[in-house]
Amino acid sequence: MKELKGACIFGQSGGPTSVINASAYGVIDTALKNPNITRVLGAEHGIKGVLNDRLFDMSQEDADELRLLKYTPSSALGSCRYKIADPDVDDTDYKRILEIFKKYDVRYFFYNGGNDSMDTCNKISKYMQKVGYECRVMGVPKTIDNDLFGTDHCPGFGSAAKYIATSCMEVYQDAHVYDTSVICIVEIMGRHAGWLAGAAALATAYGAGPDLVYLPETDFDMDQFLADVERIYREKGSCMVAVSEGIHYADGAFVSEAKTSATDGFGHAQLGGLASTLAEVVKAKTGAKVRGIELSLLQRCAAHLASETDIEESFMSGKMAVENAVIGITDKMVGFERDEEDGKYVCRTKLFDLSDVANTEKKVPREWINEAGNGVEQAFIDYVLPLIQGETDLPKEDGLPRFAKLKKVLVK
């Protein structure tokens, strides 16, 4: 191990989650305590904060407020969706990042995000290697979509899955109170991977969830969908459906963007998204009362229902990023590997090459989805269930969440 002293920068990027700040706390708390890390800087709005020299001095924060990050949803330092250029085409940003790194003697860079963020992290890592600037670069994963390559699962997914499954169980109760039937269509995030929509099936496994679940891993067939819904509706007098926002026809066109061809009269602009579009089509077909529910932002920020397992693992991924970097590791993302001890789920961190992780999406295996493409198999349930275990210790103030309030003092 070669000792390396210097400042670190931590940044967050991409869509936030309920627990991304638990990872932030893992990085910041561990870094603040490490003697080799001389200064802990938080980038405002991810890499943009580096480019704009907007860096917060994390040592100025109150320790109690930092601790609350574990329970505070969304990116506390601010996020961005900035796509960094290919350095061979345009190295302007990289030169600027190097300038800032030199200015603050930054020798550690921790970047917290999903696929695109790992790509940014990877490019910066490779650039620093190329120009010979010694800096250890580590990715800290984050995405409710659970689609990062290599790692068994992603921080943020378990909490979103718990929210989705719980909400589906509650909506199921609500949608079954009248003797006049209701068809209920729940729209869930996940543009390319169906991990989140599949999590709705946990509710079904526990007796109160969707009858049909559609993931983007299979092609969507509107006629088959309508036939499935109508059959269940006629049999049971009700039907609950979970759909991924990313469901698409065989030609690749998103159902949410295509004009629905199943019936006339639905070719107008779709203000309300997929759930309400499908609700209209189903209503026309069945004559039933149909309700479309979009879980929207709620599913990725519902910290009050975060999974304790997810919170602790998110914290651990941040902590291990720092601990590995100070002993000499660089150019890696801290992911997870699943194991069993005495028949119980155990999660260990594992390092993955940033080059492998960057921009590769992990989808739900086809064999975990049923043959008809309208539900998931037990293997999927078994995979997700350990990730939603345990309840959050989110402190409350007057019955409402008490989230972290950071001072965000800019470094001079």
Place this chain on the structure above:
Amino acid sequence: MKELKGACIFGQSGGPTSVINASAYGVIDTALKNPNITRVLGAEHGIKGVLNDRLFDMSQEDADELRLLKYTPSSALGSCRYKIADPDVDDTDYKRILEIFKKYDVRYFFYNGGNDSMDTCNKISKYMQKVGYECRVMGVPKTIDNDLFGTDHCPGFGSAAKYIATSCMEVYQDAHVYDTSVICIVEIMGRHAGWLAGAAALATAYGAGPDLVYLPETDFDMDQFLADVERIYREKGSCMVAVSEGIHYADGAFVSEAKTSATDGFGHAQLGGLASTLAEVVKAKTGAKVRGIELSLLQRCAAHLASETDIEESFMSGKMAVENAVIGITDKMVGFERDEEDGKYVCRTKLFDLSDVANTEKKVPREWINEAGNGVEQAFIDYVLPLIQGETDLPKEDGLPRFAKLKKVLVK
């Protein structure tokens, strides 16, 4: 007190809440233990279960499952939206109800619901008096809308308010992560009264909530709304808005039903409801990224976030209905009266005449809404805050809610 022995029927009606079953448990548990109540019958789908002679024998239920009713959302016995006739015009239903009451020697009738249900309860009470059939009739209130006359507040409201305020706080965090701004419009239930939409302002009072709140108690002006949103958006770089589904123009037309006249191009059918319609209009006006979020059914069934205060008060209203009936009270609804002890909120039950309660709506006082009609005053916050206190003890199974599973054994 005149002793009266006989069976009781309990029924639930109208839209469900997170805690309506806590009231059910209050009635059922208390009735099962009372020696004067010879049999406890649960009506399937409210008054329809009486008319159809579909009654469950509640003594057949497992005590542990009954106890779980306290934490189980939605109407466990099933609900209905059956509007009973004026008995002077058509007494068919009443004759049938009397027949069923006689068949099972029903001397106690407890009905759990909102305005319409109290009307049903009142009509049945008056009919039984008129025909001289001795039966004690008590209303048990329930409505997230909080619009029942007389009572300080309604069971169900506190939990919905807690869910709305918490969700707004979380969405606020999420909507403020990017340096590119977002305008967020949250649609909240409440067709005629703005209690629920106003509850969103609790989030604001705790530092992370909507900048603007619109209740149906004031007239909505689209131009003023757009000017307000744009002003805040230009000042802060973001804007969060909470709107009641019942907001309406000065002529009484619901905004959700009217074609929006503010701009061209929004005259098409509104698939997605009010939030997405307003989002489109605001987007056209400001050019900002705008997101419409409808809290939909989630706000009335989110038992995982129920208020402990609400759960206990709901239970108490059911329990007191039985205890009052057995000592001779009839023709009343069990409501609440607010008091203070040592500066702390205390809630006591109070009886209201069913005739007064039936079909009278209680709205938010105009002086609790700010003059501009786009926010609430501190008096509103002070009113709601005690009602959301405390967390639910909802038992979990494998990280998911464990709701009551009733056997629902029909009486012979």
